[in-house]
Amino acid sequence: MGTELGQLRAQHPAAVGGRTSLARVLDVLQEDPRPCSYLADRSASLLHRIQVDVTPLELEALLERGWRRFGPDYFRPGCAPCFECVPTRIPTAEFRPSKSQRRAHAACGELEVRVGAPICDDERLALYHAWHGQRERKRGWEEAMLSERSYRIQFAFPHPAAREITYVEPESGKLVGVGLCDETPRAWSAIYFFYDPAWAKKSIGTANVVTQIEIARRRGIPYVYLGYQVDGCPSLAYKASFRPQEHLIGLPEADETPVWQRAPAAPTLKRS
Known part of the structure; x- marks a missing residue:
C-alpha cells in the first residue's frame, strides 16, 4: 500500500450516508494496478481510506456500500x-x-x-503462521511475514x-481457531478467519460462518457480511453455499443509497 501509519498526513471530517462524521480520514490512495489475487x-487496484474515530454506525454505512476493514484501513475494489x-x-x-453445513x-x-x-x-x-504456512504449501500463497506490530494494526x-471469536479445545485449552469480526446494530462483518490445519478435515471454516450467523441472529443483527464473492475463484467459492444471500448492486x-438484491437460488442438481 506504500503508506505507514506514522506517515499519514491530512486529517479532515468524512461523511457517509449523508451524515456529517467525526471520523478522521488520514489518507486516501488508489493502488497501482497489480496481478489480481482472485482471477489470474x-x-x-484497491481504493484505500485510512481513517480513525469511525463509529459503529458509520462503519455500518460503509459496509452497506461495499467497504471492508483491516484495522484503520478501509478498502473496496x-x-x-x-x-x-x-x-x-x-x-x-x-x-x-444446508445438510453439509449442519x-x-x-x-x-x-x-x-x-x-x-x-x-x-x-x-x-503461532496459529496464524501455522495456518498461513499450510496455505503456502497447498495453494501456493506468498509467504506471510506477519509481525506482532502488523497483527496489532x-x-x-x-x-x-x-x-x-475464539474456538478452544475444552480439555487441553488449546486455541484452534480465531475469527476477526465487527459488530454494529444492524451488521455483523466476518473479516478474517484462521485455524489449526488439523481441524480442516472437520470443516471448521464452514462451522465458523454458521456460528457467526447464529451469534448475529441471537443478538438481533439482521445481516452478516461475508466480504466479496468472486465467480471463478476457488478459494471464495464456499460463500455461494450460504443461502439466501444478497448482493450489492455497484x-x-x-x-x-445502496441497493442490495436477492441472489438467485442455487441450482438444484437433478437426479437421472
Whole structure:
C-alpha cells in the first residue's frame, strides 16, 4: 500500500450516508494496478481510506456500500471496468444451514466458543503462521511475514465494533481457531478467519460462518457480511453455499443509497 501509519498526513471530517462524521480520514490512495489475487487473467487496484474515530454506525454505512476493514484501513475494489468482486451478505433471520453445513457445525460442536475484544499474543501469532504456512504449501500463497506490530494494526486495532471469536479445545485449552469480526446494530462483518490445519478435515471454516450467523441472529443483527464473492475463484467459492444471500448492486458513493438484491437460488442438481 506504500503508506505507514506514522506517515499519514491530512486529517479532515468524512461523511457517509449523508451524515456529517467525526471520523478522521488520514489518507486516501488508489493502488497501482497489480496481478489480481482472485482471477489470474485480471489486474487489481484497491481504493484505500485510512481513517480513525469511525463509529459503529458509520462503519455500518460503509459496509452497506461495499467497504471492508483491516484495522484503520478501509478498502473496496477500484478495478473498473472489472466488477467481479461482489459484496455479499446473509439475512440472518432467513438463513437455514444446508445438510453439509449442519454436519460441519456438529463436528466442531465440542469446541468452546468465546466472543471478546481482539488481542495479540504469541498463541495467536503461532496459529496464524501455522495456518498461513499450510496455505503456502497447498495453494501456493506468498509467504506471510506477519509481525506482532502488523497483527496489532490489522487484527487488533482499537475500534468499538471490533470483536474476536475464539474456538478452544475444552480439555487441553488449546486455541484452534480465531475469527476477526465487527459488530454494529444492524451488521455483523466476518473479516478474517484462521485455524489449526488439523481441524480442516472437520470443516471448521464452514462451522465458523454458521456460528457467526447464529451469534448475529441471537443478538438481533439482521445481516452478516461475508466480504466479496468472486465467480471463478476457488478459494471464495464456499460463500455461494450460504443461502439466501444478497448482493450489492455497484459500488455506491457515500451520498448514494445502496441497493442490495436477492441472489438467485442455487441450482438444484437433478437426479437421472
